[in-house]
Amino acid sequence: MQQQNPQQQNATARQMLLATSIPVRKKVGSFTGFNLGDTARLKLLNVGLTTGVQAIVSYNVTNGGTTPPAQSNFGGSVIANKIVLTDYNQIERISTDGYSLKVLNAFKRRRFNGFSSAAYPQFPALSNTTEFETFQSGAVTNQQNRVFFDIPFAVDAEHGDLRGISLSQAVVGEQFVSIKFADTLLGADPLLYPYQDAGSSTSTLVGTITVDLYQEYLQPQSLQYIPLIDASTIYEIKGLFKSSSDISTNGEKLINYPNVRTVMSSFHVGIDNNVPMGATQINTIKLIANGSQIMHEDNYATKRRYMYGEIGGNIGNGTIYMNHRSFPISTAIYGNVQLQTDYLTITGGNTYMQSQFESLYASGQALPGISTQ
Structure with a gap:
């Protein structure tokens, strides 16, 4: 029998991993107390083969003024000015803004997801329910904004593309997700601030910002089923290049x-x-x-x-x-x-x-x- 080359070995191991491993989604934790301008640095779990992370950012706002503020044309995701995913080797796999990351995920999935704004609503009839993202418009008092960020290690684990998967079942070492929040809710640049002034507008954070963090990983049944080329590949998303x-x-x-x-x-x-x-x-x-x-x-x-x-x-x-x-x-x-x-x-x-x-x-x-x- 002819010996497999490395690419064939990787494909076989990937196929066996997908067929035999246990897919797990586990809550890392609920982290509170963040203010505008803060950076939340959240440690991931040392478990399995991590395919991705989901961060759910929620906070309450009071909007008013002579004329209530206008929503950013780019939706509520701009609350995250910067999202960084750092692996065990301190390589920044992802370093981009929340809006650009959501756009990328939409095109990868070939469906419009996660853009809740007056100009471009995702679920017009459901935009204020707690099951979906919320982005308050008009004059509101102590109402919640909520946005989901899918932060991938692997290219497309949902459809079996494991390039970039992270071998996270390590005794030592740490992996992190960092989220830098907007300095204020109200500002001129629609890529930096969730709301823009429509005429003596006000937008105030009520309380603090909360991040619910989930980690998705595969639990392998055997080390021989680890696709080494996939695990040695960096899937990189680099943004925030301004000129x-x-x-x-x-x-x-x-x-x-x-x-x-x-x-x-x-x-x-x-x-x-x-x-x-x-x-x-x-x-x-x-x-x-x-x-x-x-x-x-x-x-x-x-x-x-x-x-x-x-x-x-x-x-x-x-x-x-x-x-x-x-x-x-x-x-x-x-x-x-x-x-x-x-x-x-x-x-x-x-x-x-x-x-x-x-x-x-x-x-x-x-x-x-x-x-x-």
């Missing part, structure tokens, strides 16, 4: 893709003077390799229609999602890969593009608890 250069009327901007990565998607948000850019501002979109080879070309209106059709919902103005999941881009092969956007009209002020990249790469680190000898 304001070259954004002007009739201007052209280039956004670099990360080097030496297998890029599965990128997501970009354009803000002009604290307002999401619209179809009259972003003109064309091009994906370019090595400065001249055009890999993808579109106008912004067509791109918006495509994104809507892919998930059945509107994720907001100024957004560009580039889906490379079927044909991932290896920047080690293509070399310099850039997204080019050009603009028709730009107002100026607080104006920038923010980018997020979803990638894979080999960790090069020994797995915790497994000898390399």
Whole structure:
């Protein structure tokens, strides 16, 4: 019988793991007492093969003023300005903002999930029930906002893609989820603050912020069923790359893709003077390799229609999602890969593009608890 190569061994081990392991979802804890501007640093459990984490952020608000505040066009997820997932080797698997992470999860699942706002409601008839996310609008007193964040280790454990899975059954070492909350509830930038001033508006946190944390993992029945290539792969989601250069009327901007990565998607948000850019501002979109080879070309209106059709919902103005999941881009092969956007009209002020990249790469680190000898 011919000996299997490493890729075949990994595929066999993955298949056996999925067939024999016990899938577990366990509550890590309910953590309270966080204030606006705080960072919640929450330790994960040292158990099994972790596929992902879910954080549920809830807090109460009182909104009022001469005119009640307007909701952020990007929904209640902007309460999380930064989410970081750190593994045993202190590698930040995820470092991005709450909104961009929710957009990525929506496109991965190909369904509109988790955008509760007046402009883009997810469940119009159910948006104020406790079973779903809530994002209060209008004048309210001591009412709850609630938002769910799915924070993955593995690419898509739900459908059997375990690349990036974390071997968490270690005696020593720690893994963390960190969530940096918005400094205030009310502010000008819709990517940083849940509410914007509509005319002498007020928005006040009542009490403190609570995070309910759940960990999802597989409990293997045998160590021989651990897919070593999957467990040695880093599934990376890096965002919060902001740049304001070259954004002007009739201007052209280039956004670099990360080097030496297998890029599965990128997501970009354009803000002009604290307002999401619209179809009259972003003109064309091009994906370019090595400065001249055009890999993808579109106008912004067509791109918006495509994104809507892919998930059945509107994720907001100024957004560009580039889906490379079927044909991932290896920047080690293509070399310099850039997204080019050009603009028709730009107002100026607080104006920038923010980018997020979803990638894979080999960790090069020994797995915790497994000898390399």
